[in-house]
Amino acid sequence: MSQKPLGLICAIPNEIQHFGSSFEKRDEKLIAGFSFLLGKLDGxxxxxxxxxxxxxxxxxxxxxxLEQFNCRTVLFSGVAGGVDPKLGVGDVIIGxxxxxxxxxxIVSDKLTTYQPGHLPIHMxxxxxxYDADAELIDKIFGELKDFELPIISAEAAGGKARKPAITSGTILTGDQFIGCTVAxxxxxxxxxGLAVEMEGAAIAQVAEHYQVPFVIVRSLSDLAGEESTMDFVKFLEETAGGAALVLRRIIRLL
Known part of the structure; x- marks a missing residue:
């Protein structure tokens, strides 16, 4: 490859399938049980x-x-649960x-969050x-200024079809699916946090160690409450495409 490639991660097939024919596969390498597809996404x-x-x-x-393919930027495209009550299903968040x-x-049944890698006894x-590159985020939103996502169906949007918003803020990561309004x-x-998911901050932690940029793009499949398990399954196909569309719009900037 004459130029370092981008590295694009999805967690599940429902997320990766939205790149479809826009990804031109040239080769495939199996490493540690993971299938890495080499090619071009929108050129x-x-x-x-x-x-x-x-x-x-x-x-x-x-x-x-980063080690095997020398990627210049690490990207993630997929879904997340909404945390901020001002956001709705289908909205897209760039971390x-x-x-x-x-x-x-945990003390007295309460978790105090610390920075990973440090002994969590004193601060x-x-x-x-992990902070994304602020200049890159500004550049991305300049590109998205006139970009509109497809309308989210009335069923997914809670009764009335709506145009999804695209915003930026804090995304939370943990190894639990949040199906609890209290949590x-x-x-x-x-x-x-604006949203909660299970991969983004781990990607960011590794990227920071390697001193490469990362871009995490998440579309909301549910609102992380008691109905989130049902909503996640029901609206996954419709909502996962939003993150992919945003990423494809900005890919040439990265």
Missing amino acids: VETVLVEAGMGKVNAAIVTTLL AKLIQHDYGM PTEKLG RDRLGNELG
């Missing part, structure tokens, strides 16, 4: 991989993308900060989370 050299769910899988494939909400210390660092509200109030 841009890209290595595409389905990681499976969870932080460990995400960290493994991110490391392999400005990624926080691992499940790393820390070893004031830093919490969702706690995460929002304590950590300021």
Whole structure:
């Protein structure tokens, strides 16, 4: 490859399938049980991989993308649960900060979140989370200024069809599927998250160690409450495409 490729991760088949024919596969390499597809996404050299769910899988494939394929930027496209009540199903969030909400210390049945890699007994660092490149985020939103996503159906949108919003903010990562309004509200109030998922902050942690940029794009498949399991399954196909469309729009900037 004359230019370093992009590394694009999805967690599940429902997310990766939205790149479809826009990805021109040239080769495939199987490493550590993961299938890495080499080719071009909308004309841009890209290595595409389905990681499976969870932080460990995400960290493994991110490391392999950087070590084996020398990717210049690591991307993620997929779905998440909404945390901010102002957001709705189908809205897309580009992560400005990624926080691992499940790393820390539990005292009196309460978890205090710490920065991963540090002993969580005293506050070893004031830093919490991994910040995306602010200039890159600004550049991305300049490109998205006039971009509109397809209308979300009335069923998915809770009764009235609507145009999804695209925003940026904090995305929370942990190895649990959040199907509890109390837990969702706690995460929002304590950590300021807009959405919660299971891979992004692990990707960001690895990318920071390798000093390469990362871009995490998530569309909301549910609102992380008691109905989230049913909503996730019902609206996954419709909502996962939003993140893929946004990523395809910005890919040439990356």
